[in-house]
Amino acid sequence: MSKTKQKSLILDVVNKSYDHLNAYQIYDECKKIIPNISLGTVYRNLNLLVNNGNIKRIKIDGEMDKFDHFSKGTEHYHFHCIRCGKLYDLYGKVIVSSVPSKYEVLDYELVIRGICDECQKEE
Amino acid sequence: MSKTKQKSLILDVVNKSYDHLNAYQIYDECKKIIPNISLGTVYRNLNLLVNNGNIKRIKIDGEMDKFDHFSKGTEHYHFHCIRCGKLYDLYGKVIVSSVPSKYEVLDYELVIRGICDECQKEE
DNA sequence: ACTTAAATTAGTAATCATTACTAAAAGATG
DNA sequence: CATCTTTTAGTAATGATTACTAATTTAAGT
Numbered sequence: 001m002s003k004t005k006q007k008s009l010i011l012d013v014v015n016k017s018y019d020h021l022n023a024y025q026i027y028d029e030c031k032k033i034i035p036n037i038s039l040g041t042v043y044r045n046l047n048l049l050v051n052n053g054n055i056k057r058i059k060i061d062g063e064m065d066k067f068d069h070f071s072k073g074t075e076h077y078h079f080h081c082i083r084c085g086k087l088y089d090l091y092g093k094v095i096v097s098s099v100p101s102k103y104e105v106l107d108y109e110l111v112i113r114g115i116c117d118e119c120q121k122e123e
Numbered sequence: 124m125s126k127t128k129q130k131s132l133i134l135d136v137v138n139k140s141y142d143h144l145n146a147y148q149i150y151d152e153c154k155k156i157i158p159n160i161s162l163g164t165v166y167r168n169l170n171l172l173v174n175n176g177n178i179k180r181i182k183i184d185g186e187m188d189k190f191d192h193f194s195k196g197t198e199h200y201h202f203h204c205i206r207c208g209k210l211y212d213l214y215g216k217v218i219v220s221s222v223p224s225k226y227e228v229l230d231y232e233l234v235i236r237g238i239c240d241e242c243q244k245e246e
Numbered sequence: 247a248c249t250t251a252a253a254t255t256a257g258t259a260a261t262c263a264t265t266a267c268t269a270a271a272a273g274a275t276g
Numbered sequence: 277c278a279t280c281t282t283t284t285a286g287t288a289a290t291g292a293t294t295a296c297t298a299a300t301t302t303a304a305g306t
Contacts, residue, residue: 001282002272002273002274002281002282002283003273003274004272004273004282004283004284005272006283006284007283022263023263023264024263036285036286037284037285038284038285038286038287039264039285039286040264040265040266040284040285040286040287041283041284041285043263043264043265044265044283044284045283047265050184057184059182059183059184060182061173061180061182064262064263064264065263065264077219079222079226082229088226090219090221090222090223091221092219092220092221092222093219093220093221094217094218094219094220094233095217095218095219095220096200096213096215096216096217096218096233096235097215097216097217097218098213098214098215098216099202099213099215099235100213100240102239102240102243103202103211103235103237103238103239103240104237104238104239104243105235105236105237106205106236106237106238107235107236107237108233108234108235108236109232109233109234109236110217110219110231110232110233110234111231111232111233112219112222112226112228112230112231113228113229113230113231113232114226114227114228114229114230115226115227115229116225116226116227117223117225117226120225120227124253125252125253125254125301125302125303126302126303127253127254127255127301127302128301129254129255130254145292146292146293147292159256159257160255160256161255161256161257161258162256162257162293163255163256163257163258163293163294163295164254164255164256166292166293166294167254167255167294168254170293170294187291187292188292188293
């Protein structure tokens with residue numbers, strides 16, 4: 001895997017963002033630094049970075065895939081408000097009973113769905 | 124929401140299947156009973172059934188959305204083998220510390236990623 | 247049952263996120 | 277530097293899903 005300025009920029013944008021950006025938003029951010037970067041390049045590198053474990057992909061119903069920073073030791077998961085669509089980070093341990101030991105666990109993705117505090121107030 | 128034979132057939136196909144079928148596979152199954160059922164009808168009803176909480180949608184990297192039966196009390200989650208692509212059902216409790224009480228939790232989706240026993244043997 | 251209004255369907259066309267392709271440019275290797 | 281490999285920009289293609297529409301089916305009230 002060759003190192004290119006496009007690839008490190010894309011990784012940087014994902015790592016430094018506190019939001020959960022989708023491919024197109026990452027593309028927009030990257031254009032501020034490399035104006036003629038190609039959307040295909042963004043997609044291709046995002047896939048590479050996900051496969052190498054550098055970043056994480058988040059899949060949410062009805063929305064474009066989002067990308068999230070990921071560093072061993074600071075695992076986090078997500079709360080998705082089905083009312084306003086906002087995605088909140090949640091830190092803490094996830095304990096799952098009954099994963100048979102014959103399975104080698106590498107990773108997990110957990111999305112909790114519900115209604116956030118702000119949307120509850122509006123009812 | 125009107126009751127139609129298409130809608131109940133689609134629900135039936137999802138509920139009675141032990142696999143995790145995607146929209147097209149559900150369409151194929153439905154055609155055995157209603158040969159001229161339309162793919163659009165399958166998609167529209169799957170969305171309705173998901174939104175009503177009758178069935179669940181499973182999102183897996185690089186694969187079409189899958190649909191799964193869902194009944195209160197028999198919650199389950201999934202193990203996805205990144206080698207062979209198989210999706211296994213896992214039953215048991217998921218304990219998540221640190222979901223702030225201000226959030227109203229309705230549902231969750233958990234996918235554990237790793238390598239299944241059969242793929243481990245092949246190494 | 248009949249009538250009317252509302253919802254749903256089949257079939258097809260359109261959308262849109264993502265991937266594939268290709269010649270040119272940039273990176274790696276020695 | 278010289279060569280070989282990888283990556284890129286730009287564009288075209290793909291494919292899952294949704295939108296559209298006239299015809300049919302369902303629901304609700306008499």
